[in-house]
Ligand SMILES: Cc1cc2nc3c(=O)[nH]c(=O)nc-3n(C[C@H](O)[C@H](O)[C@H](O)COP(=O)(O)OP(=O)(O)OC[C@H]3O[C@@H](n4cnc5c(N)ncnc54)[C@H](O)[C@@H]3O)c2cc1C
Ligand code: SF4
């Protein structure tokens with residue numbers, strides 16, 4: 001069967017659903033497809049998200065998709081020194097809520113439907129062809145081959161993205177920028193504080209970190225992200241070692257395993273072209289320092305939806321007319337990423353001893369006095385190379 | 395390419411494949427042997443070592 005629409009969104013993760021919602025709200029005909037039989041499942045995420053970031057995009061917090069509220073972060077150095085940061089004193093990216101993403105993603109798709117988007121589940125894009133006035137995507141919809149003709153395609157197909165490439169964009173994630181991630185959702189944890197998200201740094205997780213994000217009194221997502229340019233071990237070997245050694249997880253049991261890639265190389269330049277926009281993980285909308293991509297996936301989706309709907313009104317789907325998407329994302333997201341990327345490079349340059357020294361210095365400071373500026377000052381005191389890499393950034 | 399049964403179809407391998415040789419479906423991945431250059435990046439990127447070159 002053949003379908004015709006103004007805008008086709010491929011992928012109903014946070015970025016795709018918000019793109020579909022905004023485009024439909026702004027008057028365009030929208031089809032949103034996802035290969036999954038259940039939107040949001042399986043989750044490939046530790047589910048930490050910024051509460052304010054959601055509210056800013058018009059998403060009202062709903063207890064059906066909030067597993068737990070977090071009020072701070074604990075950073076743990078290789079010698080197990082803990083630095084506790086509170087949300088009251090410092091703005092922490094990607095924190096505030098730990099979501100139930102299987103429910104959250106579905107709700108975002110429902111909002112897209114309410115705005116007027118047509119949703120096709122269990123529908124997988126299999127190829128793409130450019131035609132005179134747009135793009136024709138071939139898809140497998142519950143076993144049937146269908147063709148969808150759209151003026152604009154929004155590629156929201158996540159970290160394993162191929163749609164943008166099929167449309168001729170150089171937008172795949174480079175191997176050295178892909179965090180290799182695995183996580184268990186576990187019960188029976190013995191957490192010292194089950195209201196903060198925890199990050200463990202150093203050789204426990206080469207090129208990344210290990211995390212414990214609480215979802216309940218004794219429930220948490222326990223996971224790891226590593227850069228495979230930094231280790232020969234697999235992510236799961238390193239995570240299993242961590243769980244065995246960490247007092248909080250030693251006696252916990254997994255009820256779910258999640259795997260995935262997290263693209264941390266920063267925004268991909270070629271994220272738009274004639275008749276196409278690329279959003280979310282597919283275009284590198286992931287904080288290079290934290291690996292968090294939910295908030296920015298949502299935000300990139302909103303910009304893409306608005307710009308695409310305007311292009312439909314204009315009757316002009318050219319690269320030139322879609323450039324506004326590039327500009328908006330560069331200004332509102334990309335600029336911060338450049339800072340986070342530098343911070344990440346600095347973090348990766350530290351060995352375990354240096355991380356320990358920094359942690360020892362941080363624990364001496366009164367928590368209420370901590371701000372990004374004081375943090376950087378302290379860093380420079382213990383680790384002079386911080387001045388070179390971070391001095392002018394914050 | 396040998397794909398272990400415990401592959402969880404997450405697509406991390408497909409994302410880094412410059413040859414665009416890996417097709418991720420809901421409950422299956424398919425590697426196109428004609429496109430695959432045997433570079434091995436997907437094997438390294440897989441978090442659970444579900445892939446190996448023959
Ligand atoms: C282990 C792990 C932990 C993470 N933890 C966090 C965290 O705590 N906080 C945070 O902010 N971020 C986290 N992230 C990142 C976050 O999950 C992503 O940034 C976010 O999901 C990106 O949203 P998206 O909409 O771009 O893509 P996705 O959520 O990946 O959605 C893409 C969708 O496209 C569909 N799709 C793909 N190909 C096709 C096709 N050909 N046809 C049809 N549909 C297709 C997929 O089925 C999927 O539903 C984590 C990532 C990983 C791997
Ligand atoms: S990265 Fe590993 S688990 Fe994920 S789809 Fe590829 S082979 Fe399967």
Ligand code: SF4
Pocket residue numbers: 410411412413414415416425429430431432433434435436437
């Ligand atoms: S070996 Fe290289 S070319 Fe072949 S599927 Fe893996 S990443 Fe792609």
